[in-house]
Amino acid sequence: MEIETLDELDDHLDSDGPLRGLRLQDLDLTSYGDRLAAHGDLTGLVVLGGTVPVAVAELLLTRGAILFPGVADAPVDPWRGLYFPSDLYAGLEGGYAATPDARAYAWFIDARLRTDAYCTLVRAIHDDSVTDELDEFVxxxxxxxxxxxxxxxxxxxxxxxxxxxxxxxxxxxxxxxxxxxxxxxxxxxxxxxxxxxxxxxxxxxxxxxxxxxxxxxxxxxxxxxxxxxxxxxxxxxxxxxxxxxxxxxxxxxxxxxxxxxxxxxxxxxxxxxxxxxxxxxxxxxxxxxxxxxxxxxxxxxxxxxxxxxxxxxxxxxxxxxxxxxxxxxxxxxxxxxxxxxxxxxxxxxxxxxxxxxxxxxxxxxxxxxx
The missing domain is CATH 3.40.50.450 (Rossmann fold)
Structure with missing residues (x-):
């Protein structure tokens, strides 16, 4: 079960349902350490990107959860899904080369990174996130x-x-x-x-x-x-x-x-x-x-x-x-x-x-x- 908003997470935690099998995607978990800790064993919980402070990350890992951190040095957020035009063309007043769209292309064609395992993984996660949200959209x-x-x-x-x-x-x-x-x-x-x-x-x-x-x-x-x-x-x-x-x-x-x-x-x-x-x-x-x-x-x-x-x-x-x-x-x-x-x-x-x-x-x- 995918949880993509904090409201959905609040509802699930309030219902006292199991966390095993949940996928928390691109959420800010800064204030959720105590509520997650109250569930004891977190084995089977998967956290995909988002904001996860060190203390919350340590809790998740020690309780058995799987944590995929955000990516700091890529020009895209691999967990975000669909884009609006304003996302891809942000900063266009400084020229197209300064936009997220142009920077992502430059990163993609960089010969040093085309076969880099880390970059390949980031691109695969990104495209899967896009597909996931696109399926919901259509x-x-x-x-x-x-x-x-x-x-x-x-x-x-x-x-x-x-x-x-x-x-x-x-x-x-x-x-x-x-x-x-x-x-x-x-x-x-x-x-x-x-x-x-x-x-x-x-x-x-x-x-x-x-x-x-x-x-x-x-x-x-x-x-x-x-x-x-x-x-x-x-x-x-x-x-x-x-x-x-x-x-x-x-x-x-x-x-x-x-x-x-x-x-x-x-x-x-x-x-x-x-x-x-x-x-x-x-x-x-x-x-x-x-x-x-x-x-x-x-x-x-x-x-x-x-x-x-x-x-x-x-x-x-x-x-x-x-x-x-x-x-x-x-x-x-x-x-x-x-x-x-x-x-x-x-x-x-x-x-x-x-x-x-x-x-x-x-x-x-x-x-x-x-």
Whole structure:
């Protein structure tokens, strides 16, 4: 049983329930020494990170508990879970290189640390904590994944169409999940965050002067943060930061592609060090369907990764739709449609595959909300 808040811990201690099997995650135990001591044997209690004074740590260890301390010299807190945009971009006024996001990437690619056992463990714990909180966040939600390239420019017609799709899906009650990066991903997250079509138009106008994240991530992110603040300030029903059911926009980026900074139009961000865990997590959670916009190598990888479970699904399984948008793109420029059709021949997955030309054709193809 995971205990993630002090209120939950107080309730459990007040009930005089056993502590064996509890996982106390990222809690401040400064004032809990006497209450924990009153339980005698603490064997089987696991404390994961948080604030644990020396006296409390000694008590835990001598009574049989297992203690995983916080990490002082890593740029991330491995126990924290999901991020808000303000977490990753803190200190942006000093330049992108000063932000937690940029520092985490620099730490991740440091050749001296890539194979260091301690750093590998920290990254694994971090990603597991993200997964744990992400599972709780999406539980019971209808999730639509939107895939697309990072090169899509703000101010373009294609960007506007992607934003319109994200907004339409969110208005239908879906949680819009993307890879959390720039381009088509940012556009879809922007559309989902906004509570009105007018707000989508206004927000796109506010950021159009900085069309891409190259060569200056600082300007790209700063412009977007100002626009995001205007969205949540102008629309009282749009929460600025929430893990609750009112959240509509989710990003799942990775430091593996650290050259792609996370976009700020997500309600929450599940950022991973492992791209493999990130990719599988995004696709597996898209229970209402996956929509694929124009993209290149990374997007093609995601298409076939999504197609694999469809190919091997049992005959009686309800399959989420996989919708490719842009007939010319997916049959001529990047001709993956023919390969998908060949794989699907005579299999149930053939009913889950769709190729359309317009955003307007997407919504009727998605699985209905539960």
């Amino acid at each position: 539980q019971g939600r209808s999730v639509v994944g939107i895939m697309g390239g990072h090169a899509l420019q703000r101010g373009s017609a294609a960007y506007a169409r992607a934003a319109g799709l994200g907004h339409a899906l969110a208005e239908e009650g879906h949680l819009v999940a993307t890879g959390g990066g720039p381009g088509a991903m940012e556009a879809a997250n922007l559309g989902a965050l906004c509570r009105s079509a007018a707000a989508v138009e206004e927000t796109m106008g506010r950021i159009a002067d900085v069309p891409g994240f190259r060569p200056d991530v600082t300007s790209w992110a700063s412009t977007a943060l100002v626009a995001r603040d205007a969205v949540v300030g102008d629309e009282p029903q749009a929460p600025s930061e929430t893990l609750g059911p009112s959240a509509r926009s989710l990003g799942i980026p990775t430091w593996f592609y650290g050259h792609e900074p996370p976009n700020v139009f997500c309600d929450v961000i599940a950022k991973y060090f492992s791209n493999a865990i990130r990719e599988e997590g995004l696709l597996a959670r898209s229970n209402a369907g996956i929509v694929v916009l124009d993209g290149a190598a990374g997007t093609v990888q995601e298409i076939f990764q999504a197609a694999t479970p469809l190919f091997y699904a049992p005959d009686d399984t309800a399959l989420p739709p996989l919708v490719l948008v842009g007939r010319d793109h997916w049959t001529e420029r990047v001709p993956v449609w023919a390969a998908l059709q060949a794989l699907a021949l005579g299999r149930p997955m053939s009913k889950a595959l769709h190729l359309v030309d317009s955003i307007e054709e997407v919504l009727p193809l998605l699985a209905p909300r539960p």
